[in-house]
Every structure is written in structure tokens, then in C-alpha cells.
Amino acid sequence: MPRTSPAAAPARIAVIGGGAIGGYTAALARWAGLDVTLCVRSPLAGLSVESGGEVRPAAVRIVTDPAQVGPVDWVLLTTKAQDTAGAEGWLRRLCGRDTAVAVLQNGIGQEERVAPLVPRGTRILPTVVYISAERTAPGRILHHVASELHVPEGPLADRFAALLDGSGLRVHRVPDFTTAAWRKLFTNLAANPVTALLQQRIGIFADPEMAALTRDLLREAAVVARAEGADIGEADIARTLELYATAPRDGGSSMLYDRMAGRPMEHEFLTGAVVRAGERHGIATPLNRMLLTLLRAVDRELRDGKA
């Protein structure tokens, strides 16, 4: 009689953070048949995702205490950058000898932020996120558009792509990750500060004056990006303007959602990263610096519970 081998156990994934990106990626991974644990800070009764007008629940395991978890195959870290260190308790429990950690955060320096928080030798995959999603209530995610992740090419990227194959999350392996990370940062440098400061949605970029301001902001940042080794030029600026012009008008930005919910914002890791890199290279960034000053003022109020 032929012997049938038992089906391989699904890969074990832990997603840290049950917000927009964590909730969306956890749901897609679960629907693709992976064993998903969602590690959250604030308790959640469940997880569901609305996309294209359809709401679908995702049966993930939800845990609130690092003591409830052990080593997994993959960790997807999806906290805001300013909350990275706060996730150390989870990372220490979830990382075993063979665990890899994908850091799904905007900005640059994802790997450097996480390296001190995981056991020495843990493989870290910095991940650029092209997804627009919004947490509309605890455990309720509204997917606006796009489902792409960009990672530096290599064996770890191959494993990540194989893990998510068939999930609907498309993994692009890129040869020049520095450029990929700055290219994504460019999409955030106007959208996130402007929507958060004005408390308006992406449709605001249809205004030609707003498009002109975006161009000036990005030209300033492009000088810094090139000094940092990124291959960024006018084509990237045009691409960003095109992205804003074609994005769903009622979409927002992760920084707008934080402001609306009274949460601390991620400005130091986006606009702040450009201003600080500019300082290191002796490059003036007056427009980005002005936005940073305004964002810091709003963030102070948010932290005091007033904005």
C-alpha cells in the first residue's frame, strides 16, 4: 500500500501590532492557511477586514501577553516606528534559532531599530509597505488600496515571498533597498504631514498649489536622499505626484489616523529622518524642517491629550 506522508504543518507567523497594517497582513496570511498569532497591546475581541465593500472575519489567535507565546517561523513587526522598543518583550519570546523578523514600517533604518531588540544572529528583513489601510475601530480594518511589500533581494526575501505566496500580499525583491526605502519615504513626506496637520484626506493633493508644494518639499529631500546613497531624482518626484493624484480621494495617511485618534505620531521617523540626515550632510531642509516643527507642536498636544 502506498504510504501517504502527513501534510506539512503550516508556517507559524506572529504579527506584532493589531492596527491597520498588522490587522490587514494577519488576515491575509490567515486566509492563505498560515498559523497566525496576533500580538496586541490593547485587547481585541476579534479581527475583520473590509475591502472592496466586503467585510470578512479572520480567525487569528489574539494574545496580549508575551508569556502566551513562544518561538515562531516568522515575526511581522507592524508597530509604529516610535513603538519599536516597546515590542522587545514580544520579540524576545517569539525569536528562536530559526526565526526571521520582517519589519513592516515606514521610514528608513528598520533593521538598525530592531537589531538591538532580538537575539544576536536573528535574521531581519526590512520591509517597505505599499498598502493603504485604516483602523476604523479596534480589530476593524478598512483596506483602501494596494497590497505590496518590497524587500532586499536574497535568500531571506525568497523565503518571505514563498511564505506569502497566494496570500494576495505581493512580495517584490529589489536589488537596491536603500533606494526602495527612500522612494517609499517620498510618498510619505507630503501625504502624512499635510493630511495630519490639515486633518484632511488625500483628495487635498488635487489642488495645484498643494502639488507645487509637494514638488518643492520632495526636491529638497531628494538632495538628502542622494547624499544617503539613494538613486532618487525627478522621476521619483513625478511618480509620487501621480500616486497622490490617482489615490482614492477619501484615503488618508497613517499619521492622519493617529491625529484623529489622539495617538502620538510617527513624524520623527519620516520628516525627522530627512531633517536629521540633512544635518549630517550639511544640507539645508527648510520646508521639511518647518513641517517637523509644526508636527512636533501638534504631537506635544496629542501627548497631553489636547489636540
Ligand SMILES: NC(=O)C1=CN([C@@H]2O[C@H](COP(=O)(O)OP(=O)(O)OC[C@H]3O[C@@H](n4cnc5c(N)ncnc54)[C@H](OP(=O)(O)O)[C@@H]3O)[C@@H](O)[C@H]2O)C=CC1
Ligand atoms: N496605515 C497605512 O496605510 C500604512 C502604514 N504604514 C506603516 O506601517 C506601520 C504600522 O502602521 P499602522 O498599522 O498604520 O499603525 P497602527 O497605529 O494602525 O497600528 C500599530 C499597532 O501597533 C500596536 N502596538 C504598539 N506597541 C505595541 C506593543 N508593544 N505590542 C503590541 N502592539 C503594539 C498598536 O497598539 P494600540 O492599538 O494599543 O495602539 C497598534 O495597534 C507604520 O510604520 C506606518 O507608517 C505603511 C504604509 C501604509
Ligand SMILES: CC(C)(CO)C(=O)C(=O)O
Ligand atoms: C500614505 C501612505 C498610504 C502611502 O502613500 C502611507 O504609507 C501611510 O499612510 O503611512
